[in-house]
Amino acid sequence: MASPSPKSPGQISDKSKKYDRQLRLWGDHGQTALESANVCLINATATGTEILKSLVLPGIGSFTIVDGALVTGEDAGNNFFLDHSKIGKPRAHVATQLLMELNSDVKGDYIEETCDQLLSNNPDFFCSFSVVIATGLTEKSLHSLSSNLWQNNVPLVVSVSYGFTGSIRLQVSELCIIESHPDNLLEDLRLDKPFPGLKEFMDTIKLPEMNHKQFSHTPYLVLLYKALEIWNDRHGPNPPSNYKEKEILRNIIKSELGYGIVKEEDSNSGDEENVAEAIKAVNTALTKTQVPSNVQKILNDDQCIRLKEKNSFWIIARAVKEFVEKEGNGVLPLRGSLPDMTSDSQRYIALQNVYREQASKDAEHVWRHVQTILKERGWAGESVIENDVKLFCRHSSELRMIRGSCLAEELDGKQLPPDVDINQQLEEPDSPWLHYLLLRAVNKFHTENGSFPGYYDDNVETDIAKLKGCFSRLLNDLGCQGGSLSKDDNLHEMCRYGAAELHAVAAFIGGCAAQEVIKLITKQYVPLDNTFIFNSVTSTTATLRL
Incomplete structure (x- = not known):
């Protein structure tokens, strides 16, 4: 496989x-x-502009703001990008101009129409964007937008800042992630299943023939390998699996590998840094080499087996599956990287090259499987490029797949997850499910009354009663037995907010939403699945799967 062309300095x-x-x-x-x-923002609210700010600064290609509103006094009070001098001017135009000043590499555009107008006059408009971000939309508008984007497989990010409460809802039908960057990823060393190149390298290293300096600069991986050879001679081919067995291996490393290596007057091998590294690595370096369950689920997925469409991710996944079943003997392609370790440069580089060469061979096998798959189905060879195969193989143990749900179906009254006891959740004053339901009740109130509860000061008491009715009906619609439960304090708070968008909450939600948008675009890191709730009173967050 050809190496990627280097970029100029x-x-x-x-x-x-x-x-x-x-x-x-x-x-x-x-x-x-x-x-x-190319992202689209619907409505340049305080939350919306905060999201775009956090996308423009890192260099998003381009953005388009869809907003038919004019700048109001409320906008000037809570939106960092709008001031009193802009009151009465088109909000989309003003926000676009100011956001573009943040990064000259980014292109910006705006349309002075509402979301509903665009969906009515040009329903395909939103299909050309990488991601659509929605803020400040009513439930009716969200329903139409969600259905449109779900049918056209365009990710949707809905962000809400409502008083001291915020939420983010991701709608994505399927997201396949190659580089998930897990925090607890273990090294891929294959000490329990050494490949031929590793065996050959290890056989060339004779510990008993080394002097003190040579031994002390031997990579700890070599010490582990040699200790496992002693273990295998005494206990069989199965590596240590419990604390007692691993303790035996540690003692082998500490007390037996120094035999005939270090003269007594020189040093004790147990005091060497590489010996300490080997002992410490026993718990992590000797994990069983196998296909992780989350990756196995992807390899067994119907999309991978049937290859219903020409999708690069699934084509390579199918090739990896064939590699695992054939050349890989039940394991994934080798990652090919090594952790840092105490060693002289010559042997560390030599060992590193052993892993890299095997990783390259594994990727070559996968690449050949890809070419065969494309040829058998009559698909163009350029459907998959070599560098993508290399990247996929390098991160094959990190693969993640998310299949989301449609927001429109949720708004239509889809039942809540069966494992969630809403009645119990409602007993907790700061339950994220309570705040989720309160936001839903607020939207229901707007649908029925044409305004948000508490928006007009002279109707607060009436609005509290109406909101309480909306909340009870919502619970009944969702099949909850506690539809008559009273949450007066929470309902009063929602009315007291009066649909206010506080800049501090908007900034936090905006930053979080931008982070999720970047995950969707780069297909790196695992996005939230699928509803995020922020309670700024308690400074707590939660993720709900709906």
Whole structure:
């Protein structure tokens, strides 16, 4: 497989200077995906502009604001990008101009129409965007938008800042993630299933023939391998699996590997740094090499087996599945990376090359499977590129897949998850489910009354009674037996908010939503699944699966 063409020093330097920190998070390819994306924001509210700010700064390719409203005094009071001098002017135009000043690399556009007008006059308008972000929409408008985007497979991010409460709802039919960046990813060392190249390398290293300096600069991976050979001679081929067995292996490393290696007057091998590293790595480096359950689920998925459509992710996944069943002997392609360890440069690089060469061979096998799959189905060879196969193989143990649900179905009265006891949740004053239901009740109130509860000061008491009725009917619609439960204090608070969008809450929700948008675009890191609730009173967050 050909190596990727190196970028010129000028290109690397320019990007590194401007986007250095984020490049460390998602790399050149992630940045390229971001710079190629085109997002749409519906309504330049305080939350909406905060989201775009956090997308423009890292270099989103382009954005379009859809907003038919004019700037009001409320906007000037809570929106960082709007001031009193802009009152009466088109909100989309003003926000676009100011957001574009944040990054000259980003292109911005605006349309002075409402979401409903666009859906009515040009329903295909939203289908061209990488992601659509919605703020400040009524339940009716959200329903229409959700159905449209779900049918056209366009991700939707709905963000709400309502008083001291905020929420984010992600709608995505399917998201396949290659680089999930898990926090607890273990090294792929294959000590329990050494490949031929690793065996050959280890056989060339003779510990008893080394002097003190040579031994002390031997990679701890070698010590572990040699200790496992002793273990296998005494206990059989199965590596240590419990604390007692691992303790035996640690003692082998500490007391037996120094035999004939270090003279007594030189040092004790147990005091060496590489020995300490080997002992410490026993718990992590000797994990059983197998296909993780989440990856096995992807390889067994109907999309992977049947390949119903020409999708790069599923084509490579199918090729990896065939590799596991054939050349891989039940394991995934080797990752090919090594952790840092105490060693002289020569042996560390040699060991590193052993892993890299095997990873390259595994990726080559997968690439050949990809070509065969494409040929058998008559699909164009350029459907999958070599570098994508390499990336996929390198991160094959991290694969994640999310299949979401349609927001429109949720708004139609879809039942809540069966494992959630809503009656019990409602007994907790700060339950995220309570805040979710309160936001739903507020939207129901708007649908029935044409305004949000508490928006007009002279109707607060009446609105409280109406909102309480909306809340009870919502619970009954969702099949909850506690439809008559009273949450007067919470309902009073929702009315007291009067649909106010506080900038502090909007800024927090905006930053979180932008982060989720970047995950959707770069297909890196795992996005929330699928509803996020923020309670700014208690400074707590929660994720609900709906």
